[in-house]
Amino acid sequence: MSKTAEEFQRGGMEKIKQHTFALAHYTYTVLSDLKYANGAPVVRIYSDTDFSSPDVQGPIINFNVLDENGEILGFSQAGHICGDNIDVVDGRPTGSVRISFGYMSSFEDAQSFLNFIIATRLSKSDSEISFQPVTKLTTESVTDDNPSFNNAEILSPILQISDRELGSNPSVTKTTINCQPPETEAESIRAAVSETTVPTCRKGGEPITVANIYLYPIKSCSGFEVTEWPVGNQGLLYDRNWMVVNQNGVCITQKQEPRLCFINPSIDLKQNIMVIQAEGMDPISVSLEDSGKEAVICESKVCSHRVKTYDCGEKIAGWFSMFLGRPCRLIRQSSDMESKSLQKNTKGLSSATNISLSLVNEAQYLLINVASIMQLKEHISERLEEPLETEELIQRFRANIVVRAPESFEEEEWAEISIGALRFQV
Known part of the structure; x- marks a missing residue:
């Protein structure tokens, strides 16, 4: 064992333990002292210790936020944006908030969190709390010698990175792009396969x-x-x-219902219908006509976006409920209300403002590069008993546009691209 490894084994982990526990102890102490004007606690902490020793308590705090009457604040109210809205069952909460401190966590991180709780739950007169750093928290507690812990800014701010797949493996990122189409009929604008895709920031090279x-x-x-x-x-x-939504009107995704991936919808523009198929089920169709003016409009939430939707009817609800084995309904976004993109551009490029979104999470289009997929496949193939096929990997990212570029991950440097007559801002 090298001298460096011996030193790290003797002192490195101990310093990290002391550092993270100091943050947890400080946060626990302030949280425990937070009270409403009537004296009721702001949070209920779940712990068997009083955070007095790092030998019996790790740097994790579990808690629920309470209101002035001591009732648990539901996670929908607290900003929870995906999943169901069942907060309490038989008087017990179905979940809790967890804070985990690590090597790179700082006193400022703890302060920011506590300030958030205070600002959202207490009035100014209730929240005059003086933040004082704990004595154990020093700049020597944890060093910054390891560059792998200092890469928070490596991603270009002009890119919006979507869901990463396959756990902690280096993964391909989906690039999200927005577009302001020309003022012509939508049906007259077409993006055809094999059109040359030109990043405006790219110089030379293969097409x-x-x-x-x-x-x-x-x-x-x-x-x-x-x-x-x-x-x-x-x-x-x-x-x-x-x-698809549950009986409470909350969006169901593959995270809650993996069988959604077996439902195959397709659009028939000539017949003006969407045909929906699934194994063991008779096909069913839905009109593409927007009947929102006649149907009941309700508000739904898709991640951070609130959208107005209308129900597609009992027949289609019965079809989905039978296939998924649970009560659910199919709803469609109303043309009366469209989500707006809140993405910011920090590199001085012309910003795509007032971008309209459908029921996507982030942007109008998702793009992925085959070369990046191939590099990911090469990296993970040796770890899998049954390596994934390239096509299957591509499908896992659910991109709208799949491009072939000479270099893997070069799409992370693109600022704008054009496909035929269309121009997209990344």
């Missing part, structure tokens, strides 16, 4: 082409491939315009 175009009419259900498709003011026409 980049569009390999595939995928459409996902129902959020979290299977997509279908097209060779060309109309572009509307929210992205590909009818992309993520519908979603």
